[in-house]
Amino acid sequence: MPNTEARRGPSIIDAPQSPTTNARAFAPGRTLRQGAKVLPEHARGHNRSLVLQTLFHQGAMSRADLSRETGLTRVTISDLVAELIADGFVAEMGVREASGPGKPAILVDLDHAGHRIIGLDLSGSDTFIGAVLTLDGGIVARREVAVPAADALVDTVVELARALVAESHAPVLGVGVGTPGVVDDRGVILTAPNFGWAGFDLEGALRNALGVPVLVANDANAAVLAEYTFGGAPDDVLLVKVGRGVGSGLLLAGQPMRGSRFAAGEIGHVTVGTDGGPQCACGKVGCLEAWLSVPSLTSRLNAAADPAAHEGILRDAGERLGIALAPVVGALDVSEIVLSGPPELLGGSLAEQTVETLRARTLAPSVDEGVRVRMTEQGQDIVLRGAAVMVLSGQLGVS
Amino acid sequence: MPNTEARRGPSIIDAPQSPTTNARAFAPGRTLRQGAKVLPEHARGHNRSLVLQTLFHQGAMSRADLSRETGLTRVTISDLVAELIADGFVAEMGVREASGPGKPAILVDLDHAGHRIIGLDLSGSDTFIGAVLTLDGGIVARREVAVPAADALVDTVVELARALVAESHAPVLGVGVGTPGVVDDRGVILTAPNFGWAGFDLEGALRNALGVPVLVANDANAAVLAEYTFGGAPDDVLLVKVGRGVGSGLLLAGQPMRGSRFAAGEIGHVTVGTDGGPQCACGKVGCLEAWLSVPSLTSRLNAAADPAAHEGILRDAGERLGIALAPVVGALDVSEIVLSGPPELLGGSLAEQTVETLRARTLAPSVDEGVRVRMTEQGQDIVLRGAAVMVLSGQLGVS
DNA sequence: CGGTTTTGTAAAGCATCCGACCAAATTGGT
DNA sequence: ACCAATTTGGTCGGATGCTTTACAAAACCG
Numbered sequence: 094m095p096n097t098e099a100r101r102g103p104s105i106i107d108a109p110q111s112p113t114t115n116a117r118a119f120a121p122g123r124t125l126r127q128g129a130k131v132l133p134e135h136a137r138g139h140n141r142s143l144v145l146q147t148l149f150h151q152g153a154m155s156r157a158d159l160s161r162e163t164g165l166t167r168v169t170i171s172d173l174v175a176e177l178i179a180d181g182f183v184a185e186m187g188v189r190e191a192s193g194p195g196k197p198a199i200l201v202d203l204d205h206a207g208h209r210i211i212g213l214d215l216s217g218s219d220t221f222i223g224a225v226l227t228l229d230g231g232i233v234a235r236r237e238v239a240v241p242a243a244d245a246l247v248d249t250v251v252e253l254a255r256a257l258v259a260e261s262h263a264p265v266l267g268v269g270v271g272t273p274g275v276v277d278d279r280g281v282i283l284t285a286p287n288f289g290w291a292g293f294d295l296e297g298a299l300r301n302a303l304g305v306p307v308l309v310a311n312d313a314n315a316a317v318l319a320e321y322t323f324g325g326a327p328d329d330v331l332l333v334k335v336g337r338g339v340g341s342g343l344l345l346a347g348q349p350m351r352g353s354r355f356a357a358g359e360i361g362h363v364t365v366g367t368d369g370g371p372q373c374a375c376g377k378v379g380c381l382e383a384w385l386s387v388p389s390l391t392s393r394l395n396a397a398a399d400p401a402a403h404e405g406i407l408r409d410a411g412e413r414l415g416i417a418l419a420p421v422v423g424a425l426d427v428s429e430i431v432l433s434g435p436p437e438l439l440g441g442s443l444a445e446q447t448v449e450t451l452r453a454r455t456l457a458p459s460v461d462e463g464v465r466v467r468m469t470e471q472g473q474d475i476v477l478r479g480a481a482v483m484v485l486s487g488q489l490g491v492s
Numbered sequence: 493m494p495n496t497e498a499r500r501g502p503s504i505i506d507a508p509q510s511p512t513t514n515a516r517a518f519a520p521g522r523t524l525r526q527g528a529k530v531l532p533e534h535a536r537g538h539n540r541s542l543v544l545q546t547l548f549h550q551g552a553m554s555r556a557d558l559s560r561e562t563g564l565t566r567v568t569i570s571d572l573v574a575e576l577i578a579d580g581f582v583a584e585m586g587v588r589e590a591s592g593p594g595k596p597a598i599l600v601d602l603d604h605a606g607h608r609i610i611g612l613d614l615s616g617s618d619t620f621i622g623a624v625l626t627l628d629g630g631i632v633a634r635r636e637v638a639v640p641a642a643d644a645l646v647d648t649v650v651e652l653a654r655a656l657v658a659e660s661h662a663p664v665l666g667v668g669v670g671t672p673g674v675v676d677d678r679g680v681i682l683t684a685p686n687f688g689w690a691g692f693d694l695e696g697a698l699r700n701a702l703g704v705p706v707l708v709a710n711d712a713n714a715a716v717l718a719e720y721t722f723g724g725a726p727d728d729v730l731l732v733k734v735g736r737g738v739g740s741g742l743l744l745a746g747q748p749m750r751g752s753r754f755a756a757g758e759i760g761h762v763t764v765g766t767d768g769g770p771q772c773a774c775g776k777v778g779c780l781e782a783w784l785s786v787p788s789l790t791s792r793l794n795a796a797a798d799p800a801a802h803e804g805i806l807r808d809a810g811e812r813l814g815i816a817l818a819p820v821v822g823a824l825d826v827s828e829i830v831l832s833g834p835p836e837l838l839g840g841s842l843a844e845q846t847v848e849t850l851r852a853r854t855l856a857p858s859v860d861e862g863v864r865v866r867m868t869e870q871g872q873d874i875v876l877r878g879a880a881v882m883v884l885s886g887q888l889g890v891s
Numbered sequence: 892c893g894g895t896t897t898t899g900t901a902a903a904g905c906a907t908c909c910g911a912c913c914a915a916a917t918t919g920g921t
Numbered sequence: 922a923c924c925a926a927t928t929t930g931g932t933c934g935g936a937t938g939c940t941t942t943a944c945a946a947a948a949c950c951g
Contacts, residue, residue: 132908198898353826416766424740531940536907
C-alpha cells in the first residue's frame with residue numbers, strides 16, 4: 094500500500110527540486126552562477142535539519158542538550174522538536190536517570206521505527222539487490238532478482254522497489270538507487286553502457302510508479318556516501334569501487350562531487366603509466382580497468398601457474414592504482430582512499446602496494462601525514478547503505 | 493559558571509539499535525560535520541550578497557529588474573538597496589532612457605569608486621607586486637619591491653601593503669594576498685619553503701599592522717578565482733600555474749577546493765609516467781616540476797643547439813602535463829584546464845600536446861565534449877586580481 | 892525545609908519578508 | 922487634449938521565526 098505520509102505538505106523536506114540543484118548546465122558560454130534567495134522559512138528548514146543531524150550523529154538527548162549543541166535557544170528547540178514529533182521523525186524516549194540537580198531531562202531521539210528507506214543496488218553483474226533500511230542504516234529486509242534482459246530492466250527494477258515498499262511496515266521516506274553509469278543531478282541516466290540506457294529518466298519512472306520520493310545516483314558515488322556517513326571516512330575521501338569495471342566516488346569538504354558533466358569518478362579508462370600494459374576491452378592499452386578490474390585480475394591470476402606469482406600480480410595492480418591516483422591525491426589533498434570490492438583481491442598486498450606507490454610518487458605533507466589506503470568495512474552492502482544516505486540527505490538533510 | 497554538560501550518564505532507555513548508530517565516536521580529532529544554526533539575519537546577509545552578485549555580473553539595473561532577477565519582491569529589494577547605498581556599496585546611476593510605457597527606472601549599480609581593494613602577489617621570483625584595484629578588478633595603481641632577505645620579508649610585505657592603502661583614495665574593502673606555500677583557511681602559512689615560513693600567521697600580522705580585513709591564500713588558488721570571476725571559466729576548472737615551480741588551483745561546482753590539509757594543488761612533485769625523466773631538485777626523478785617548470789624548460793631549450801628541437805621539448809613537456817592531469821580529469825570531470833605562465837613557453841605546442849594527450853588517455857564523454865586546455869587571458873596580473881576576488885568574495889559574498 | 896540548579900514552556904519583542912495598496916511618470920489610443 | 926494602461930518605487934499591516942525574559946516543575950543539597 095503506497096503511503097502518502099512521506100510526501101506530506103508542510104515538511105521542508107518535500108521540495109523535490111532543492112535550491113542547490115541550479116546546475117542547468119547546458120547553456121553555451123556560462124551559466125548564471127547566482128544563488129537563490131533565502132527566506133526565513135529556509136532558515137527554519139536548515140535548523141530542522143540541524144536538529145535531525147545532531148540526533149543522528151550523537152543519539153538521544155534532551156531538548157536542553159540540543160540547545161547547547163546547536164546554539165539555538167531552548168525555546169526554538171522545543172518548537173522545532175514539537176514539529177518534528179508531529180511529523181513522525183522524532184520521538185520522546187522517556188526520562189533520563191537524574192544525574193545531578195535540576196529537573197530530569199526528557200530524552201528525544203530520531204524515531205528510527207517511524208520511517209523506512211528503500212535502497213537499491215543495480216551495480217551487481219548478476220543480480221539487482223534491494224533492501225528495506227532503518228533511518229540509521231540497518232538492513233531490515235532484503236530481496237534479490239537476477240538481472241533481466243535489456244527490455245525488462247525497468248519493469249524489474251520497479252517491481253523490486255514496489256515489493257520492498259510493500260514489505261516496509263512503516264512510511265517510506267524515500268527510495269535511493271545506486272546504478273552504474275553517468276547520472277545527472279535529477280536522476281536521469283545519461284549513459285549506462287551495460288544497460289543500454291542513454292538519457293533515461295529512471296528517477297522519474299520510479300517516482301511515477303511508486304508515488305514516493307526517489308533519488309538515483311552513480312553506484313560509486315552512493316558508496317562513498319555510505320563510507321562517509323557510516324564508515325567514519327573524513328571530509329575529503331576518494332572511494333575506488335572495483336568490480337566488473339573500476340569507478341570512483343569523491344567527497345571533498347564533505348560534499349559529493351559530480352563533475353561538470355556528471356561524469357566525475359570515471360577513472361576506469363584512464364591510461365596508467367607510459368610503458369604499455371594489458372589490452373582493455375575499450376580498445377586502448379593500459380587502462381586502469383585492464384589492470385584492476387575483477388575479471389582482468391582473476392584471469393591473470395588464473396593464468397599464473399605458480400601461486401607464488403600471485404603476489405606479484407596483485408602488487409603490480411596496486412602499483413598501477415597508485416600511479417593513477419598520485420596526481421589526484423596531489424591535486425586534491427584527499428586524506429583517505431577507500432577500496433570497495435572483493436577483499437581477497439584488494440585487501441592485502443594490493444592495498445599495501447598502492448599506498449607505497451602513492452607515497453613514493455607524491456610529496457607527502459609530512460612523514461606520518463600521508464594518505465591512508467584501506468578497505469571499506471561496509472562490505473557488500475555499501476551501495477545499498479549509500480543509497481539510504483542519499484535519501485536521508487535529500488529528505489531530511491542528514492548525512 | 494556551571495558546566496556539567498560534558499558527559500551525561502548513560503540513557504536508561506535503549507531501544508534495540510543496529511550497531512551502526514554512532515557513526516561518530518571513533519576517529520580522534522575529527523571535526524564535527526554539523527552545520528551552524530541559521531537566523532533571519534543570515535538570510536538577510538545572503539540576500540544582500542545576492543543583490544551585489546547580480547549587479548556585479550549583470551551591471552546596472554533598476555530595483556524592479558533586481559526583483560525579477562533574484563525572485564525577491566520589489567519591497568525587499570528596495571529595502572536591501574537602501575541599506576547597500578547607505579553602506580556605500582551601491583549608488584544610483586540616474587534614470588534609464590525610457591523604453592516603453594511606465595515610470596522610467598532609476599538605475600542602481602555597484603559603486604565601483606566607493607571602495608578599493610588591495611591585492612598582493614608574493615609569487616614572483618624576484619619581486620613582490622601589489623596593486624590598488626576597483627571593485628570590478630581594474631588596476632588603479634601598482635607598486636613593486638624586490639624580494640628581500642628572509643629576515644625582512646614580513647616588514648617588506650607590510651610596508652608594501654601600507655603604501656598601497658595610503659595610495660587608495662577610497663575606503664579599503666580589504667587586502668588580499670596570494671603567496672606560494674600551503675596556507676590554511678585562516679591565512680596561516682603552514683609551509684612556504686621559499687620564504688622559510690612554517691606556521692606563520694601572515695593574515696593576522698597584516699591585519700594587526702593595517703587595521704583592515706586581510707585574506708591570505710595560495711597563489712594558484714587565487715589565480716583560479718581570477719580566472720573564474722574575470723576570465724569566464726566554468727564552474728569546474730583546474731588552473732595550472734607554471735613558474736619557478738608548478739602548482740595548481742582547483743574550482744569544483746564554483747567552490748574553491750582547499751584539501752584536507754590545505755595542500756590541494758601541490759602537484760609539482762607528483763611523479764609523471766613510468767619511464768624516468770629529468771632529475772628534480774627535490775631528489776626524485778620525473779616530477780612534473782622537473783618537466784615543466786620555467787627554469788627546467790628554459791635550461792633544456794638552451795641546451796638544445798638546434799632550434800628545431802625546441803618543438804619536441806615543448807611537446808614532451810605538454811605530453812607530461814597531459815599524463816599527469818589525465819587521472820585528475822577522469823576523477824573530477826573538470827571541463828576546462830587553464831594554463832598560467834610564460835605564454836611563449838606554454839601557449840603553443842605545449843598546450844596543444846597537453847589536450848591531445850588528455851584526450852588519448854581519458855575516455856571523453858563524447859566527441860566534442862572533451863576537456864578544453866587554454867592559456868589564461870589574465871596575463872601577469874592573474875594573482876593580483878585573484879587576491880581581489882578573495883576580498884570581494886569574503887567581504888561582499890561576490891564572485 | 893528553604894535555596895539552588897536544571898528543564899521545558901509561555902509571553903513579549905525584534906528582524907525579515909510578503910501581499911495589498913498607492914503615488915508618480917511615461918506611453919499610446921481616442 | 923485627455924484618459925487608460927503600464928511600470929516603477931514606496932508605505933503599511935501581517936505572517937514567520939528566533940530571542941530575551943519570565944515562570945512553573947522537579948530534582949539535589951545543606
